[in-house]
Amino acid sequence: xxxxxxxxxxxxxxxxxxxxxxxxxxxxxxxxxxxxxxxxxxxxxxxxxxxxxxxxxxxxxxxxxxxxxxxxxxxxxxxxxxxxxxxxxxxxxxxxxxxxxxxxxxxxxxxxxxxxxxxxxxxxxxxxxxxxxxxxxxxxxxxxxxxxxxxxxxxxxxxxxxxxxxxxxxxxxxxxxxxxxxxxxxxxxxxxxxxxxxxxxxxxxxxxxxxxxxxxxx
Numbered sequence: 127x128x129x130x131x132x133x134x135x136x137x138x139x140x141x142x143x144x145x146x147x148x149x150x151x152x153x154x155x156x157x158x159x160x161x162x163x164x165x166x167x168x169x170x171x172x173x174x175x176x177x178x179x180x181x182x183x184x185x186x187x188x189x190x191x192x193x194x195x196x197x198x199x200x201x202x203x204x205x206x207x208x209x210x211x212x213x214x215x216x217x218x219x220x221x222x223x224x225x226x227x228x229x230x231x232x233x234x235x236x237x238x239x240x241x242x243x244x245x246x247x248x249x250x251x252x253x254x255x256x257x258x259x260x261x262x263x264x265x266x267x268x269x270x271x272x273x274x275x276x277x278x279x280x281x282x283x284x285x286x287x288x289x290x291x292x293x294x295x296x297x298x299x300x301x302x303x304x305x306x307x308x309x310x311x312x313x314x315x316x317x318x319x320x321x322x323x324x325x326x327x328x329x330x331x332x333x334x335x336x337x338x339x340x341x342x343x344x
Contacts, residue, residue: 128166132304134175134237135168139198142313145273152308153273154233159213159312162284165233168196173239174296181209181280183229190293191237200286207282213312214277221281230279231310241297275311 128137129144129152142157156163169175169191177189179199187203200208214230217223223230 128168129306129308130168130170131306132237133169133171134235134304134306135166135170135196136233136235136306136308137166137168138163138233138308138310139166141310145275147273153275153311154308155273155275155311155313156211156278157313159216159278161211162208163211165199165209166196167191167199167235169237170194171239173242173299173302175237175239176296176298178236178238180234181232182227183232183234189290190296200288201282203290205282206286206288208284208286209280210283211278211280211310211312214279215312217279217281221279223279223281225277227277227279230277232307233310234305234307237304237306238298238300239302241299243297273311274314276314278310278312280310 128135130136138154138156140157140161140163141154143155145153145155147153165179165181167177167179167189169177172193174193175191177191177197179186179189181202186209189197189199189203191197202209211231212218212221212223214223214225214227
């Protein structure tokens with residue numbers, strides 16, 4: 127599931143579902159407290175596009191998307207280690223993730239399309255426009271004033287075999303910029319453990335103390 131706007135989409139895989147808050151902001155709930163994940167970038171437009179991507183308000187690179195192309199990104203442009211989500215309240219100190227940091231969980235992408243110097247044939251352009259409209263229409267999201275979940279952030283772990291190559295420069299159309307931001311959440315805490323009726327700790331009755339004997343002289 128992803129968030130789509132203006133012919134572009136941003137998402138994370140895996141995730142356990144999207145929530146749109148009452149103010150129009152977007153949240154994605156992760157399936158566990160610790161999860162390696164990949165970031166989904168989608169270009170439904172007819173133009174080449176540069177995607178400026180940040181995680182927890184830190185730049186992780188700029189990525190080129192061709193018309194009608196998607197990219198499932200496993201790591202930053204400057205590292206082969208994988209994006210890994212950690213719930214803030216249980217993250218190891220080595221991750222640098224701290225509870226209460228307002229940047230925790232933020233995934234943001236600014237899409238800048240190529241300045242259009244030539245016009246794409248109309249049938250293909252219409253097909254891409256229909257595809258973009260369908261992607262936005264298919265966003266099935268829960269709406270909630272206060273999204274359920276706990277805060278979390280991203281660190282880099284392990285190794286990704288995904289390889290990136292350097293792209294050539296393009297002239298960007300600043301007027302066509304589209305920005306999408308979402309926040310990752312750890313799953314809500316469970317309600318604890320409740321035994322089935324009739325099950326639970328068992329014990330024999332506690333023996334009552336024996337009254338001491340009373341003696342008398344005769």
